Amino acid sequence: MKMITEVLIIGGGATGVGIARDLSWRGIPSILIEKGDFASGASGRNHGLLHSGGRYAVTDPGAARECMAENRILRKIAPHCIEETDGLFVSLPEDGFDYRERFLRACDEVGIQTALLSRDETLELEPELDPNLLSAVKVPDGSIDPFVLILENARDAEEHGAKILLHTEMTSLILDGDKIKEVGAKDLGGGEEYTIKASYIVNATGAWANQFLKLAGLQIGMALSKGSMLITNQRLTHHVINRCRPPSDGDIVVPNHTVSILGTTSVRLEEVENFEVTPHEVSLLIQETSKLVPAIQEARLIRAYAGIRPLFQSETKEDDRAISRGFVLIDHGERDGIKNLITITGGKLVTYRLMAEKTSDLLCKKMGMHTPCSTHLKALPKANRPTGLTEKLKQFSFERVETLCDCELTSRKEVEEFLKTDKLKDLQDILHRTRLAKGSCQGGFCVYRLLGVLHDLRRINGNSNEFLKKFLEERWKGIRPILWGPAVKEEELMEGIYKGIFNL
Ligand SMILES: Cc1cc2nc3c(=O)[nH]c(=O)nc-3n(C[C@H](O)[C@H](O)[C@H](O)COP(=O)(O)OP(=O)(O)OC[C@H]3O[C@@H](n4cnc5c(N)ncnc54)[C@H](O)[C@@H]3O)c2cc1C
Structure with a gap:
């Protein structure tokens, strides 16, 4: 064509x-x-952190200014995609106060609003933080659904x-x-x-x-830098938690819907396809983030994933974190x-x-045109409609709703509405649009229900097991790096279901 x-x-x-x-x-x-x-x-493989710019204030003030300005605009045009969590830059005893002082000055210079909190004030806001922390700086970070x-x-x-x-x-x-x-x-x-x-x-x-x-x-x-992240099966903190030290491995915990995202690493890659999260990265992320939130040591992980940062460099630099x-x-x-x-x-x-x-x-x-930009003024279509978990819960308490995904409260109605408007090319298309399979069981108990619905609606031609296999292969990539303890038991149950019932 x-x-x-x-x-x-x-x-x-x-x-x-x-x-x-x-x-x-x-x-x-x-x-x-x-x-x-x-x-x-x-865009679908990051922390979902609505940066205030704090993370770059000391090392990359230009990027920090851009983040702060856009953070303000996004809160106006896309409030329904954002959770107003705020962020804390937490100083642990080994971090001392030197970086905190530089951080406060740098935030002031680039226009990021800060509030210095004592140890007790911080723990009152976030009881799961390490009780030995020294202090925290509050900044307008948030969590965003990409x-x-x-x-x-x-x-x-x-x-x-x-x-x-x-x-x-x-x-x-x-x-x-x-x-x-x-x-x-x-x-x-x-x-x-x-x-x-x-x-x-x-x-x-x-x-x-x-x-x-x-x-x-x-x-x-351009340098390609892989960053790996882990997802816990619970939301561990209310705020975005950053370590108050120069950006490094495992220094951020972002609450996102019902889960928390732990990040990240920085590993140079030569090619953009075929990368995976290594066991070393998983251990490093747990070790470092649990210094901030000790409960992470015991938390159940439900998925590991990674994304690639394309870092533009006019001259070669050894440390990817030094690139703007x-x-x-x-x-x-x-x-x-x-x-x-x-x-x-x-x-x-x-x-x-x-x-x-x-x-x-x-x-x-x-x-040769002079039409100005207007996207900083025009809100996104659903900006004024309430969304999120609270709205879903309300729907479940007032209506008799058939649930497909219990972890994320995705209803059959929601899926059917998507199918009315969009073409189905891949099972992942539905998962991206409805949050189905994003919760604790990672689709183990809901994806076969979804296939039943697709069959009822005659939206699958041919063998639906092929859809299922593709989904399970994708799911396995995220689960394999974190398989131990309860996750192993759950995977054995999944294996029983998918091999035993579906003969895969
Ligand atoms: C580990 C990590 C954590 C991050 N955390 C955050 C964060 O918390 N907050 C934040 O603000 N930013 C974060 N970022 C940065 C952010 O994710 C990226 O800057 C942003 O998503 C880049 O968007 P993009 O559209 O430029 O690129 P991408 O999202 O990578 O989009 C490029 C698209 O091009 C498509 N494509 C490629 N080749 C072709 C082709 N030949 N034909 C058709 N399509 C093609 C690809 O499929 C892809 O979908 C993070 C990045 C990483 C890697």
């Missing part, structure tokens, strides 16, 4: 969908293609004219002099091939940026003589909107 548009965006992470939304509000047509579902890259944020940006972009093709991979490009003439793409589900002509092409592929650029014979200086977390916007017309290509990479989830704004500004400049 042949398609023509003004701007072709490659990559459906936060940055790509943010650009599609920004352009759509400026009246500029675009097509976005994403090889997986939304958020299959780093999936809801991205889906809402995408929905809004589509409502304003953008076209989005999921499970569609960009596979080739044809250069004609100083321009990309057309891009080749393939629907990974149905096999259909597309030829897309666009006046401008945006490479928003994050860690895959150099894979894209290789097709045009280009390359940028700011973003980079490259006009390949100026840099390499390819006039209709732009790369945007690096940055943070919390700065996705700003990255989209700067990219769209550059596109407008190239087009």
Whole structure:
């Protein structure tokens, strides 16, 4: 199939969908293609921390300022994606006070509001913290749901004219002099091939940026840094907990819905595919985060996962944590003589909107347009509707609701509503949109119920065991690194169910 548009965006992470939304509000047509579902890259594989900028205040004040400014904007335009948890930077006896003083000064300089709390005040807020702590600094961190944020940006972009093709991979490009003439793409589900002509092409592929650029014979200086994270089966703290020391391994605990996320590590990788969480990283994360929250030693883990940070570097640095977390916007017309290509990479989830704004500004400049950005003013579609666990609980207490996922209270009705509006290409598509299978049993008891519903509704053609196998393989990747104690027992039960009942 042949398609023509003004701007072709490659990559459906936060940055790509943010650009599609920004352009759509400026009246500029675009097509976005994403090889997986939304958020299959780093956007769905992070801590979900709504940075105040505190984490970078001392080492990277530019990135810290961007985080603080965008944190304020996101609270206004996307309140339903955010939990207002605040964050604590906790000093332990071995950290002393030197870093805390630098931290307080740096936050003041970049405009991050702080409050210094005594040991007793801190423990009153967070009784699970190490009782030997010295003090804590409170900052406006929060917790953000990347999936809801991205889906809402995408929905809004589509409502304003953008076209989005999921499970569609960009596979080739044809250069004609100083321009990309057309891009080749393939629907990974149905096999259909597309030829897309666009006046401008945006490479928003994050860690895959150099894979894209290789097709045009280009390359940028980029380090790939893997960060691994663990999920506990309970929410351990109310606040985001950071260690008040220079950023290091295992110094952050983020509450997220019903669970807590422990992070992270920083391991240099050579390639962007085929990475895993190692046993060493699991031990390191438990060892370090339990210094902040001792209960982590005994906590049950339900999943391990990792994401890749694309860190732009103009010069080689040994320590990946010394590379800026700011973003980079490259006009390949100026840099390499390819006039209709732009790369945007690096940055943070919390700065996705700003990255989209700067990219769209550059596109407008190239087009000779002067339409200003409005995404900092326009709330996302469901911004004023109450969401979250409390709302779900209310629904369950007032209506007779058939539950599919007991851990996350996902109802059959919610799944059926998704199926009415969206095309099902992969089981994971439903899981991303409803939180089904994100709780303690990681889908062990609910995914086969979901398949029953899909059968009833005739939404599965052929053998549903193939869907199930694919799901279980994905699930296994996250569970294998944390298999000990009660998790082993639960896996044996799962094995019994899936091998015994479903003959897998
Ligand atoms: C371990 C870790 C923890 C983090 N924690 C936080 C945090 O707590 N808070 C925060 O604000 N930020 C955090 N970040 C940073 C944040 O996750 C990223 O900056 C952000 O998600 C990047 O979004 P993106 O859209 O640029 O890239 P991605 O989300 O990686 O999106 C790129 C997309 O391009 C697609 N793609 C690639 N090649 C092709 C192709 N050929 N055709 C079609 N599609 C293609 C990929 O499938 C992918 O979906 C963290 C990052 C990591 C790795």
